[in-house]
Amino acid sequence: MRPRTEAGIPAEDALPGGVQYSVKLDGFRTVAFALGGRTVLQTRSGRDIAAEFPGLATTLTQALPAGLVLDGEICAWADGKFAFTELLRPDAQRRAAGIVVAYVAFDCLAVPGSDIRDLPLADRWKLLRTALRDLAPQVQTVLATTDRAVALDWYETLVPHGVEGLVCKGLGSAYRPGARPGWIKVRHAETVDARLVGVIGSERRPDSVLVEFDDATRAQTSPRLDPVTAGRIAAAVAGLLGPEVRDEDGSPLRPVREGPLVEVRVRTGRQATVRFVRIRDDDAV
Incomplete structure (x- = not known):
């Protein structure tokens, strides 16, 4: 259940x-x-x-x-x-x-x-x-x-x-x-699903990811991904990466073609953040 x-x-x-x-x-x-x-x-x-x-x-x-x-x-x-x-x-x-x-x-x-x-x-x-x-x-x-x-x-x-x-x-x-x-x-803080559409930083150990919500809005996750999570993301998007571009801050961004669903925690208010939780593989509650 x-x-x-x-x-x-x-x-x-x-x-x-x-x-x-x-x-x-x-x-x-x-x-x-x-x-x-x-x-x-x-x-x-x-x-x-x-x-x-x-x-x-x-x-x-x-x-x-x-x-x-x-x-x-x-x-x-x-x-x-x-x-x-x-x-x-x-x-x-x-x-x-x-x-x-x-x-x-x-x-x-x-x-x-x-x-x-x-x-x-x-x-x-x-x-x-x-x-x-x-x-x-x-x-x-x-x-x-x-x-x-x-x-x-x-x-x-x-x-x-x-x-x-x-x-x-x-x-x-x-x-x-x-x-x-x-x-x-x-x-305490509800999570939502989003589509992973880009990785920011090294493709082998990304610093953060770009996600897209159901309403087509996009957001970059923060804080910096821990090494274990970064490695898991890199493995999940291997072979799905497009040519490198630069994001608004000048950091290398690799678009992800048909990326996996991921779970993020969205906090609103003056300190609004989108925090990466996990790749949505239906193994977690």
Whole structure:
């Protein structure tokens, strides 16, 4: 299931069966299939990324019973906060830097021998908590509550730790792939999709990108891209670059033909900025 975006945190009785409020993390949304002997980590685009997180996949294989299916996110923890860009680094680099990677589950889709997607979330949540009780720190249940006041406190205080907002779900709702009515997300700063139409700076390590919105307006992202993100962008646009021109500041600009969709965070006001978030590959929530 994918949540729809709302501006405010709903009341405790706003969704069927009452509301469960959970923190919204910034990671790779994956369904974990425990197959007995190995674990598949399937993204929304259908890729199995277990090989990109071998340590985590091994932990899940050892910890989970065959037949358990979870919905959750692969998250990285660095410098006291969740750090999405660390997920983009090779596994060897993450381990050398001491980056902690964990699977944070927020739903249970199957237990050994039974598909439980038709059960209400309240029942699935109990089964999830039971299944993940006393497991390794790399396998956790998401922080969740049914108390709106507690959720509001999390929403206001956990931003420095990389928590983007809240996901609010109806406790009486069944799990319906692709459906939106029963889940709501509330973010501090909403992101939008745009088309990547140019890279500014080195084509191998761009400083920023030029994006085009649905209304045909264009904007340059800021601040400067970090090395990991710059490398990922360079790989995504390889072979799509047009001849070099100069932008308004005289920096080298390479137009991108049929560039990928990207996710950006737009802040308005006197300090208006367009911040690059990620390439939109449907693997992140």
